[in-house]
Amino acid sequence: MSAEARTAVVTGAGSGIGLATATRLAADGHHVICADLGARGDRTAEAIRAAGGSAAGATLDVASDRSWTALADALREHGARLGALVNNAGVTRDRTLLKMSEEEFDTVIGVHLKGSWLGCRAMLPLLREHRGSAIVNVSSTGRHGSFGQSNYAAAKAGIVGLTKTIAIEAARYGVRCNAVAPGAVNTPMLASVPEETKRQWLDGIPLGRFAEPEEIASAISFLISEDASYVTGHVLDVNGSEHHA
Numbered sequence: 001m002s003a004e005a006r007t008a009v010v011t012g013a014g015s016g017i018g019l020a021t022a023t024r025l026a027a028d029g030h031h032v033i034c035a036d037l038g039a040r041g042d043r044t045a046e047a048i049r050a051a052g053g054s055a056a057g058a059t060l061d062v063a064s065d066r067s068w069t070a071l072a073d074a075l076r077e078h079g080a081r082l083g084a085l086v087n088n089a090g091v092t093r094d095r096t097l098l099k100m101s102e103e104e105f106d107t108v109i110g111v112h113l114k115g116s117w118l119g120c121r122a123m124l125p126l127l128r129e130h131r132g133s134a135i136v137n138v139s140s141t142g143r144h145g146s147f148g149q150s151n152y153a154a155a156k157a158g159i160v161g162l163t164k165t166i167a168i169e170a171a172r173y174g175v176r177c178n179a180v181a182p183g184a185v186n187t188p189m190l191a192s193v194p195e196e197t198k199r200q201w202l203d204g205i206p207l208g209r210f211a212e213p214e215e216i217a218s219a220i221s222f223l224i225s226e227d228a229s230y231v232t233g234h235v236l237d238v239n240g241s242e243h244h245a
Contacts, residue, residue: 128170143159176232184242186210
């Protein structure tokens with residue numbers, strides 16, 4: 001692990017928005033820790049290195065405090081200059097309220113909301129060592145509510161409150177905290193959605209298409225960069241002007 005370049009930790013880096021973000025931040029000059037379950041992060045890191053970037057894989061269960069502590073300890077051991085944290089990892093367990101199990105609710109809240117909170121708590125001591133560091137949490141336009149997603153909507157809405165609170169608390173250290181809120185994005189998660197549902201979603205998007213992961217990565221890159229040095233506590237919707245019911 002290089003101690004010279006600013007290090008960026010990206011969770012859920014094995015696919016979708018996380019993969020695109022890790023790739024983009026490496027192109028921006030960061031040494032990227034590609035964190036995910038199993039070997040998913042390793043594969044992303046290998047692809048980045050093959051393209052000439054700097055990256056390392058890390059196995060991380062974002063819902064586990066022990067897992068986050070182990071990652072923070074490893075970063076300290078290698079003398080990493082942590083400059084950015086992107087809390088992106090996500091899962092869905094869609095079901096209507098009366099059919100949703102407590103386990104399905106807890107799983108989604110645990111990965112999205114608790115995982116983001118744990119990540120911020122574990123990484124802030126490292127981030128505050130370098131003024132100008134930044135956190136980006138991935139929320140969603142789904143925070144406004146979506147049929148069969150009470151767990152997901154609650155988690156993504158919670159991330160907005162979390163982001164705004166951490167922005168206030170971390171400002172004293174020169175650390176910024178923002179969120180991006182994508183609409184529907186062409187990721188493996190979207191691929192599992194029924195075609196009829198996707199057609200209905202498209203009807204509510206004035207731009208007439210779904211986002212590409214790279215477009216979300218560009219927004220994250222901006223919020224991490226010096227170009228956003230006075231932006232904190234903000235939620236940036238990247239949604240093609242998607243309508244909400």
